[in-house]
Amino acid sequence: MSSLLVFPGQGAQQPGMLRRLPQTPEVQACLQEAGEVLGQDVLTLDSAEALAATRAVQLCLLIAGVACVRSLLQAGATVNYVAGLSIGAYPAAVVAGALGFADALRLVSLRGELMQQAYPQGxxxxxxxxxxxxxxxxxxxxxxxxxxxxxxxxxxxxxxxxxxxxxxxxxxxxxxxxxxxxxxxxxxxxSVPSHCPLLEQPAQTLAAAFAGVTLQVPRLGYLSGSRARPIRGVEPLRDDLAFNMCRVVDWRGTVQSAYERGVRLQIELPPGAVLTGLARRVFEQGSVIAFDGARLDTLQALLREEESRDR
Missing domain, CATH: 3.30.70.250 (Malonyl-CoA ACP transacylase, ACP-binding)
Structure with a gap:
């Protein structure tokens, strides 16, 4: 049996979401690193006012996902697959070891700005x-x-x-x-029309920025939320991340693909539990649980239990 970490997309954001993260050394280090890369206090990004901007929303989702996974896996727990809905693909790629966190921060900052500038209202x-x-x-x-x-x-x-x-x-x-x-x-x-041809031009601009970023072959199974299948090569991954803003998301197919590959434990990273509810419709056996509201040691125990079954 296998385990899957899933990362939510835009719309899941909540005011105060970074301030409510677990007070672990891993979270604090992640917040500090993000602040240094972005040149700002990242805790200013999660106010209700700040979250009106696409850039702030996407950065908060990236930071929250990476920070919580670093806390989750610090005790030796392991995971087999990652998948992210839209912007969630970026923390998934970081956790898979395919994209550096600093590069992800810079790319997501640009991604949010491009999307917001393309369609500021209406x-x-x-x-x-x-x-x-x-x-x-x-x-x-x-x-x-x-x-x-x-x-x-x-x-x-x-x-x-x-x-x-x-x-x-x-x-x-x-x-x-x-x-x-x-x-x-x-x-x-x-506030933007994601996952449709309206964002083709911003995606092309982001792809040009991706050309200067070094990616690695994922160390974990990386499931594309657009293609609903694993991506293993560097160039297909680059394409998937740059253009997912203008491609239809097949989350139903992605979760089904994970289940068919033997995944029996899904953990949804903060914030919220929307993807947990969707997965319950697919998981006839196994467990789906959200990080929010669960004890960290309980989640780690579930991962270790799933790992032992996989041997």
Missing amino acids: YGMTALIGLDLGAVEGLLAQVHSPRMPVYLANINADNQVVIAGSDAAMQAVAELARGSGVGVARRLAV
Whole structure:
């Protein structure tokens, strides 16, 4: 049996999320390193006001994920796979040993700025719950136009899909979904239209920045949230990280792929437990648990237990 660490994407952020991290030496060292690389006190990034900016949100998610994993694994516990939803791919790559933390901080800072500058207002993402993928694609076809762009963005579960686009277009799709009698639409705390062609140009700019960054072959199994399969080579990983902002997320397929590869323990890194809820629909056997609200020694014991079964 195997274990998987998963890292949430934008929309999971919470005010005070960095201040609520465990007070371990590993967390403190991570916060200090991040501050030195970014040239600022990173604890200023997690206020409600600061989190209105995409850059702050993405940096907080990166820092929280890496800091908590360093605490989790410091006692000798090991993990087999990592996967991240959208920005969560960056802490996943750091934990896998493929991307240096300092490089990740600089790239994520740029990533957030590029995304925010491309669409400073009037765009975002909306979750549609209760409709299957085919039904959502039908609604998108009714609404999408050059003046009202809206696209499929995330496949989170059989009946949970996220769309991205202009406010007006998403509102039109939401009204059609509600009119179907089974759909629920919920606007997400994301101010940019991620995971669709609208972000192709910012992704190209980020890819140019990636060209000067040294990557390593992942030491752990790195599951792509876009491709729903492992990525082992350096150049495919570079492509995956640079362009995941404009590619559809197949999180349902990613979790299913992990389960089919023998994963029976999933731990979701902070903040929140959204990915834990989604995984329960896939994990017929095994355990899914969120770091938030769990004891650190309990999580370490679960990892050691899963490792012993894997031998």
